[in-house]
Amino acid sequence: MAHLLREVGLDFIERAPVRHVFAREVSATPEAVFHALADDVPGWSQWFSAVTLARPLDGGARREVRLRGGTRFEETILVAKSPEVYAYRVDVTNAPGARAMVEEWGLAPAGTGTRVRWTFAVDGTAPFRFACGLARPGLGRAFRDAVNALDRRLTSAAS
Template sequence: MTRRLRPSRPVDLDFLASAPLRLVFAADVAAPPDAVHAALAKDTEGWTSWFGAVTAAVPTGTGRAITLRGGVRFEETVLADEPPRRFAYRVDATNAPGLRALLEEWELSPTPAFGTRVRWTFAADGSSALRNVLLLARPGLGVSFRSALRALDRRLAA
């Protein structure tokens, strides 16, 4: 049975600093920042080919509709699209139990080797059970992030 989407608390970019839970991951890729930004912000449907957890990604008027493996769904609004250095969005509705607010930011900066340093911040508020699950899942989220960036780098090199 598919869970219905529930509205999330609307947050703005300040939530990145004030969220009760912040998970931050970083990794380098060989692709330049403009190519990475375009993949993140412009090629919504392409996420399914490089981010293994994403099974569907559809652009909407103000953001995206995302489905993850396991059936978790998000309706998102883009809050910052600043090529080639930043892409951020918040979740407006989800079927994830216990999630009250979620904002994700992808910061991009050039590396000395002409690649990109990608920093992903996952800022969330939810029930204490959800926060505990996310903390326990932190290593797995890090593996998923690094794996996705390797796949994205291969895709951008092709």
């Protein structure tokens, strides 16, 4: 059953009860990575294996995302500043116990490539927060695998 989450802003990332930050360097440029994140929303399912569907809504101001296992999100884009940051808030989800969620993808030049930093910030019921804390290793693996797949996709497209 889908439910509305709290409407929070980008500042929630700094004060969220559960906050995971992962970073990785890739060879693709910040501009290419930003384009894949913000402009090619349907392409997420090609490089982020947990994503089965991603589509822009309302001219790109919002997104619908579906994950393997049936979790669904409706999101509002909070920041799309090329090529530095892409962030969104989850407004509606079927994830039980969730109360607020924001994700931020920060991009910075790293040599000829990009340092990609993903921040996952959430609040919810005590069991939800506990489960999200336990999920850190799995989220880290999912991030690593997704960013590696994105890098392969972008560097093969540039060749």
